[in-house]
Amino acid sequence: MSKGGPAAYTAQELMVAVASREIRDGDLVFVGMRLPILAYAVARNSHAPEAHGLFEVGLMRDQPASAFLGTMGDPPNVAGALWATRMSNAMALMAQGQVDLGFIGGAEVDRFGNLNTSYVGDPNRPQVKLPGSGGGADIAILSRRWVTLMSHEPRRLVERVSFVTSPGYGDGSSGWRKRNGLLGGGPVAIITTLGVLRFPEGGGEAHLASVHPGRTVDEVLANTGWRLQVSDAVSETSAPTESELASIRLFDPEGFWTRS
Amino acid sequence: MAQAIEQFVPDRATVAMGVALEPLIPFAAGHEIIRQGRRNLELVGPISDSLFDQLIGAGCVRRVTAAWVGNVSEGLGHCYRRACEQQVPGPLEVHDHSNFSISLALWAAAWNVPSLPTRTLLGSDILHTNPDLSAIDGLVHVKAVRPDVTIVHVQRADELGRAHAWGPLGVSEEAGLAAGRVVITCEELVESSVTLSDPNRILFPETKVVAVVPEPGGAHPSPVQGFFKRDHAFHREYAERSRTVEGFEAWLRQWVLDVPDRAEYLKHVEVDSLRITRPLPSVPADFGYE
Numbered sequence: 001m002s003k004g005g006p007a008a009y010t011a012q013e014l015m016v017a018v019a020s021r022e023i024r025d026g027d028l029v030f031v032g033m034r035l036p037i038l039a040y041a042v043a044r045n046s047h048a049p050e051a052h053g054l055f056e057v058g059l060m061r062d063q064p065a066s067a068f069l070g071t072m073g074d075p076p077n078v079a080g081a082l083w084a085t086r087m088s089n090a091m092a093l094m095a096q097g098q099v100d101l102g103f104i105g106g107a108e109v110d111r112f113g114n115l116n117t118s119y120v121g122d123p124n125r126p127q128v129k130l131p132g133s134g135g136g137a138d139i140a141i142l143s144r145r146w147v148t149l150m151s152h153e154p155r156r157l158v159e160r161v162s163f164v165t166s167p168g169y170g171d172g173s174s175g176w177r178k179r180n181g182l183l184g185g186g187p188v189a190i191i192t193t194l195g196v197l198r199f200p201e202g203g204g205e206a207h208l209a210s211v212h213p214g215r216t217v218d219e220v221l222a223n224t225g226w227r228l229q230v231s232d233a234v235s236e237t238s239a240p241t242e243s244e245l246a247s248i249r250l251f252d253p254e255g256f257w258t259r260s
Numbered sequence: 261m262a263q264a265i266e267q268f269v270p271d272r273a274t275v276a277m278g279v280a281l282e283p284l285i286p287f288a289a290g291h292e293i294i295r296q297g298r299r300n301l302e303l304v305g306p307i308s309d310s311l312f313d314q315l316i317g318a319g320c321v322r323r324v325t326a327a328w329v330g331n332v333s334e335g336l337g338h339c340y341r342r343a344c345e346q347q348v349p350g351p352l353e354v355h356d357h358s359n360f361s362i363s364l365a366l367w368a369a370a371w372n373v374p375s376l377p378t379r380t381l382l383g384s385d386i387l388h389t390n391p392d393l394s395a396i397d398g399l400v401h402v403k404a405v406r407p408d409v410t411i412v413h414v415q416r417a418d419e420l421g422r423a424h425a426w427g428p429l430g431v432s433e434e435a436g437l438a439a440g441r442v443v444i445t446c447e448e449l450v451e452s453s454v455t456l457s458d459p460n461r462i463l464f465p466e467t468k469v470v471a472v473v474p475e476p477g478g479a480h481p482s483p484v485q486g487f488f489k490r491d492h493a494f495h496r497e498y499a500e501r502s503r504t505v506e507g508f509e510a511w512l513r514q515w516v517l518d519v520p521d522r523a524e525y526l527k528h529v530e531v532d533s534l535r536i537t538r539p540l541p542s543v544p545a546d547f548g549y550e
Contacts, residue, residue, distance in 0.1 A: 033332065056359050057281040058428030070333045070492040071309075073282030075485050076429045080541055086429045087281070088367065091360045095379065118356060123389050129344035131330030131337060134307060135359040137384045167383035181382045181398040191274070256333075256492070 009240050011193040012258040013248050014212055015149050016042060017240035018191050019103065022147050027100040028093070030139050033079045033148050034257055036103035037069050042247040054099060055133040058085045064251060094142040097183060102143035104136045106150050108161045111205050111226045113187035115148060115221045116138065116161035116227025123163060133165050140166035152192035158225040169203040177203060194220045196237055197228070205229065210237040261521065264443050264471040265292045268409050272300045272322075276366070276407035278308030279435040281330055282477035283427055283485065285311050286413040286445050288522040294318040295516060304366075304407050304432055306359045309482055310498055313337035316352060317508050318516070323353040325392075325405055327362050333492055334499035348505065356386045361393065361429045368404035369438035375401040397460045409470075410439035413479040414463065414474025415486060417446040422455035422462045426542075427485035429463075436464040449474040458545060463513060477526045480534070489534045504525050 012035060018057055019039035025048040040053045041064035053061045055072040060083040067076035093099060106115040107130050117136055121127035123126055135207040150156055167201050168187045170176035177186055190206060198209040198237055207229040211217055213236055221228055240248070252258050267274060275293075278285045279433050290311045293301070302323040303312050310331045315321050316395035317339030330337040341353035357365065360380045368376040377399040412432055414425040420470045425432065436442045442464050455462060462471070481491035481498075502508040519525045 054430070057283070057430055070490050070495075071282040071483075073280070073428060073483065074490050075283075075427075075483050075536060078485050084426070084428050086433055087359060088363045089435070091363065091380075093320060095360075118389075119387070120393070124346055129341050129354075131335070131340070132326065132328040132356055133358040133384070133386060134328035137358040138360040138380045141380050141382055164383070164385045170383060177383070181379065183379055209481050 009245055010259055011212070013245060014237065014240055015191050015193065016248050016258060017244040018196060018237060019147060019149060020046070020153065020244065023048045023051050023101060023188060028052045028054055028055070028098055028104035030054050030094060030099045031072065032103040032135070032139070032142055033072060034105060037072065038248055038251050038257060039103070041251045042244055045247045046243060052082070054090050054093065055201065056087050056090050058087050058090055059083065060090070068251065068253060068256065070256070091138060097142070097144060099143040100145070102139035102146040104146055104148045105165070106136070106141050106148045107147060108156050108158055109150060109190055110158050110161045112170060112172040113190065113199060113206060114161050114164045114170065115166040115168065116163045118165045119163045121162065122241065136166040140168065140187075141182050141184060142186045145185045147189045147191060148187065149191045152194040152223050154223055154225045157192070157223070169199070171216055172205055174204070194223060205233050208234055210235045212237045213239050215234065261288060261292050261445070261473045261475060262296070264473050265289065265296055266442055268443055268470055269293055271298055273408045274302040274304060274406070275291055276304040276410040276439060277303040277433045278311055279410065279412060279430055279432045280425070280428065281307050281430040282309055282398060282490070284413045284425065284479050285309055285482035286411045286478060287482065289411045289413070289443065289445055289478060290315055290473045291516045291525075293320060294378055294512070295321055304362070304405055304435070306362050307332065310495060312433065313502065314340045314512070314516070316340055316343050317349065317502065318512060319349040319431055321352060325355040325357065325362070327357045327359045329346060330336055331495055333495050338499070338502040349536035357390065357452045358386065361400070362405070363434060364402040365392065365405035366431055366438040368402060369406040369471045370434050373404065375403045377401050398507065405438070407435065407439040409441045409443055410435045411445070411486070412436065412463070412476070413445045415446065415484060416448040416450045416454065417444050417472050418450055418452045418455045419472055420452060421464070421466040421472055422452065423469070424455055424458065424461045425463050426461065432463060439468065441470045441473045442468045443473070444469055445473045445475040445478045447476050447478070447484060457547070460545070468534045474543045477531065478522055480526070480529060486539070489536060491529070491534055494529070521541065
């Protein structure tokens with residue numbers, strides 16, 4: 001919650017606003033599911049009017065859907081699309097390096113930005129079977145840069161993930177992605193319920209770049225499963241603006257994604 | 261429907277469903293498979309929303325070859341978790357894919373080659389758990405996956421198997437071409453003059469199609485462009501009730517086992533609130549030739 005008053009905005013609304021600022025005008029964005037669908041709508045309605053959205057179900061758009069979306073394949077996302085097609089066509093653009101930014105959801109992320117959405121524990125006898133990659137691994141490997149959003153908990157931000165579904169910077173060594181043939185540039189930010197972690201140019205280990213209003217660096221460190229580096233220039237995350245909040249609430253009127 | 265499933269989906273079959281991703285999922289066909297007590301199926305698909313979770317919980321499945329199994333708007337698939345973590349109701353073999361790689365596996369089968377190369381999945385541990393994927397010289401080779409039968413739900417089809425679907429298609433085309441047989445369920449059964457008026461929109465060669473089942477509402481709770489919205493509340497209720505074995509079994513009795521067919525099922529759904537009522541038709545293409 002913000003400092004300014006009771007329940008001015010939720011953690012999810014702040015995450016959507018922060019995610020939307022990662023979208024640059026003119027980007028082709030591989031949108032994914034859940035909060036990023038709202039982030040695309042917010043960006044398109046503010047600083048990125050020329051941003052295009054690409055959806056692996058087989059859709060391209062240059063404007064947000066005109067009604068609430070529970071999934072990317074919901075009918076309002078198809079009406080007014082620039083392109084309704086097959087998935088392999090959407091993947092073709094990403095395989096050519098034409099997707100500027102991708103969003104990926106994750107259950108676990110590590111200090112080098114590797115995501116696990118497959119297995120907690122031994123894959124042969126998992127403690128937890130997570131749903132799997134979906135398009136996550138494809139986005140992580142092929143998009144030019146990507147961002148992940150998750151709840152900030154020690155069990156989610158871990159020293160090393162036990163299973164790499166969607167690779168970030170691998171073992172963190174210099175040039176790991178290039179050496180292993182990964183086309184895209186890798187993760188640029190981990191947006192959590194407490195703050196924003198960023199990576200150095202060229203990849204490597206995540207550091208704390210900003211802390212959300214009302215949160216502290218100590219709180220972030222206590223909820224991170226490794227000794228998180230803190231940027232000398234660590235700042236406070238800018239709160240959602242009135243217009244960002246208005247956009248979010250327009251596209252999520254019942255709070256299905258941001259207030260439940 | 262009962263006849264089509266009886267005839268074309270035997271025990272141990274490899275069955276592709278949910279191939280348009282979130283829309284057009286053939287839930288009615290899946291529920292008939294459960295009612296007929298099929299066993300040891302291999303399910304193939306990209307995401308399937310909660311349909312694969314239901315078939316797994318009902319004990320129909322021995323292997324899943326998919327990119328994602330869960331509940332798209334709600335998250336985890338509880339039956340999938342129980343099968344993988346506790347072997348309940350039985351053990352389950354998983355061949356993990358990404359969305360891109362399952363598409364390539366189906367295209368490989370469609371083109372009758374052993375595998376197709378790609379740059380996706382480099383650096384992913386999926387390469388180590390799925391024997392159908394191998395990295396050689398900087399490329400990942402995705403082994404062909406050939407469904408015995410692909411089941412799709414579409415907006416309209418004629419009785420000779422020409423199906424029209426519109427909206428995003430996911431991996432529908434490669435799943436149909438790769439399959440030995442295609443079973444179609446549809447909102448509307450139309451004359452051939454309708455389907456043949458727009459041959460570009462026909463999804464599969466009719467030579468692949470072995471059955472056409474008119475099944476209005478057969479994709480509920482998934483959406484059908486021009487016909488039905490997605491029933492988000494139904495997905496939420498399934499997620500909550502399937503958290504426990506007992507809850508799932510009660511859900512399964514209520515919505516599948518104690519229901520004779522889709523027409524009866526739909527009497528218990530608030531269909532009117534889900535029906536799309538405002539038309540937004542495309543302009544017809546002119547196929548003139550003289």
